[in-house]
Amino acid sequence: MSTREQAEAPSEPAEASGWTAAVRRRAVRELPPEKLLPDTQPKYVASWIYVFGVLTLAAFFVVLGSGAVLAIQGPSWWHASGTGHFFNSLHLWSVELFMAFMVIHLWGKFFMAAWRGRRALTWITGAVAFLGSIGTAFTGYLAQQNLDSQWIAVQSKDALNAVGIGGYFDAMNFGQMLMWHIVLLPAVVGILVVLHILMVRRHGVVPPLPLKSETTQEEQP
DSSP: OOHHHHHHSOOOOOOOOSHHHHHHHHHHHHSOHHHHSOSOOOGGGGSGGGHHHHHHHHHHHHHHHHHHHHHHHOTTGGGTOHHHHHHHHHHHHHHHHHHHHHHHHHHHHHHTTTTTTTOHHHHHHHHHHHHHHHHHHHHHHHTSOSHHHHHHHHHHHHHHHHTTOTTTSOTTOHHHHHHIIIIIHHHHHHHHHHHHHHHHHHHOOOOOOOOHHHHHHHHOO
C-alpha cells in the first residue's frame, strides 16, 4: 500500500465511551451471538426431560395471546359469546398445560441438580417464576365473574387476612384482582422467564448427572 493510500485509509475508531457503550460491551461479552442464538446443542439434549422447558415456554405464549384477547374484550365477554367462550377455554387449557409442563420441568431439573456449574441463580429464577405463576392463576380464578370466582374470593379472604396481607391483597376487590392478573403478575413472570432463558443461554443447558463409576474414577488419585 502506498503512502497516499495509507493516509486515506480510515483509522480504527477509538473505543466508545459512555454507559450505553459499556452496557453493550458487557452484553456482548456475557452473551455473544453464538451463545444467545446457538445452532447446535449437546447430544444429551435429545432426552425427553429437556423438552418440557420448551413446552412450558410454548404454552406460556398461548396463555399470553389468549389472555390478551380476553382482556381487550372484557372479563365477562365469555359469558355471552361463543367466540369468547372459545378464547376462555383456550386460555384455561393453555394454563393447565403450562402449569403441568412447568411442574415436570421443575422436578426434572431438581432431580438433575440443575444448580450445578454456577447455575444457582438460573434455578432460583425458574422456581420464583413457578411461584409467581401460582399467584397469577389464583387471581385468574377470581376474575371469572361467576359463582365459582365469588366462592373462591370469599373462602380465600379469611386466609389472606390471617397472614396479614388482606389489606394489601383484597380477594374481594375485583378491580384489584383483575389488575394483578392481567398486568402486575404477568409482568413479573414474563421478566423472570426472560432472565431464566438468558441465564440458560449464558451457562448452557445443564448436563446429566455423571454415572457413579465415572465419579469414582474422577475421585481416584
